[in-house]
Amino acid sequence: MTDRLVGGVDLGATNLRAAVADGEGSLLCRVQTATPDGDGAAITAAVVDTLEEACAAANVACDELSAVGVGAIGPLDLAAGAADSPPNVAAEWVPLVDPLETRCDCAAVLVNDCVAGAIGERYFAEGGSDLVYVTLSTGVGAGAVVDGRPLRGHRGNAAEMGHVVVEPGGRACGCGGVGHWEAYAGGRAIPGFARELAAETAVDTDLSPATLDARTVLESTDRLAERVRDRLGTYNTVGIAATVHAFDPTEVVVGGAVARNNPTAVLEPVRERLPGMLAVETPPVRLTGLGEDAVLSGAVAAALTGGTGDPDGSPDAGVSE
Numbered sequence: 001m002t003d004r005l006v007g008g009v010d011l012g013a014t015n016l017r018a019a020v021a022d023g024e025g026s027l028l029c030r031v032q033t034a035t036p037d038g039d040g041a042a043i044t045a046a047v048v049d050t051l052e053e054a055c056a057a058a059n060v061a062c063d064e065l066s067a068v069g070v071g072a073i074g075p076l077d078l079a080a081g082a083a084d085s086p087p088n089v090a091a092e093w094v095p096l097v098d099p100l101e102t103r104c105d106c107a108a109v110l111v112n113d114c115v116a117g118a119i120g121e122r123y124f125a126e127g128g129s130d131l132v133y134v135t136l137s138t139g140v141g142a143g144a145v146v147d148g149r150p151l152r153g154h155r156g157n158a159a160e161m162g163h164v165v166v167e168p169g170g171r172a173c174g175c176g177g178v179g180h181w182e183a184y185a186g187g188r189a190i191p192g193f194a195r196e197l198a199a200e201t202a203v204d205t206d207l208s209p210a211t212l213d214a215r216t217v218l219e220s221t222d223r224l225a226e227r228v229r230d231r232l233g234t235y236n237t238v239g240i241a242a243t244v245h246a247f248d249p250t251e252v253v254v255g256g257a258v259a260r261n262n263p264t265a266v267l268e269p270v271r272e273r274l275p276g277m278l279a280v281e282t283p284p285v286r287l288t289g290l291g292e293d294a295v296l297s298g299a300v301a302a303a304l305t306g307g308t309g310d311p312d313g314s315p316d317a318g319v320s321e
C-alpha cells in the first residue's frame with residue numbers, strides 16, 4: 001500500500017488547500033491559496049490548479065494518483081458532485097467531482113468539509129466509530145461518524161449543524177435563515193454580533209465597536225469582549241449539545257481557525273456549560289490535533305479509504321458509484 005499515492009483537497013470559504021499523500025496518509029507536500037472570490041467556474045479551476053500544483057511539487061503526475069478526496073464547504077449536491085450555493089462564497093454552483101476525475105483519471109470522493117474532518121479524526125487520531133467533528137471557522141458546521149459510518153445524508157448535507165437555531169428570531173444568517181448558530185459564532189459573524197450587542201446593551205467599553213474584529217473579541221479583557229464571549233459560549237454550547245443529542249458521540253472534536261486560535265476562550269465555556277444542557281452523558285470536548293490541516297488530512301483519509309475513514313477497512317469498501 002505504501003507505493004500508493006492519493007490527492008486531497010480542502011475547499012474552504014477562505015482557504016483552498018491541496019496535498020499529495022502516500023499510502024499511509026503522510027503528506028508529501030501541500031499547497032495553500034486563497035479561495036477565489038469569483039463564480040463557480042473560477043473556484044473549480046482553482047481547485048484543479050491547486051491540486052496540480054501539489055502534484056508538481058511532489059514530482060508526481062496528476063494521473064498517477066489512485067484517488068482524490070475532497071472536503072468542501074456545503075451545501076453539497078453529492079449526486080452531481082458539486083457544491084450548491086455555499087453561503088460563504090459568491091459562487092452558486094461549484095462542480096468538483098467531474099473536473100477532478102477528468103484531470104486525474106481516478107475516482108474523486110466528495111464529502112462535506114466537516115465530514116472530512118470527522119473522517120480524518122477517525123483515521124489519523126483513532127477517533128473510533130462514533131465521533132463528531134465541529135468546525136468554528138468562517139462558518140460553523142459539523143460532521144458525524146455514527147456506528148462506524150460517516151453520515152452523508154440525501155444530498156451530502158447530514159449534520160449541517162451550523163444552521164440549527166440557537167436564538168429564535170435572532171440574527172440573519174448567510175444562508176437566508178434567522179438565528180442560526182453560524183450567524184453568531186462563525187468568524188465572519190462575530191464582529192457584527194459584537195457591534196449589535198454593544199448597541200443594544202449599555203456596556204462600559206474601551207473598544208471601538210466600528211473596528212472590532214473577531215480576534216479582539218476573543219482575546220480582549222474588555223467588558224464588551226467578555227460579554228460577547230459569554231454569549232458565544234452559550235450559543236456554542238447550545239449547538240454542541242444539539243450535536244451530541246443527535247449523534248451520541250464518544251467525543252466532540254473541535255477545529256477551525258476560531259477555535260484553534262483561541263482554544264481556551266472558545267472551549268472552556270462549552271466544557272463548563274455542556275453538562276447542564278445534556279440529557280445524556282457528557283462526552284469530552286477536545287481541540288483537533290490535526291491543526292489547520294484537519295480537513296485536508298480528512299480528504300486524504302477519504303481518498304485512502306473510499307470515504308469511510310476506517311483505518312482497518314478495505315480501501316475500496318466505501319466507494320459507492
Ligand SMILES: [Zn+2]
Binds near residue numbers: 163177178182183
Ligand atoms: Zn444558516
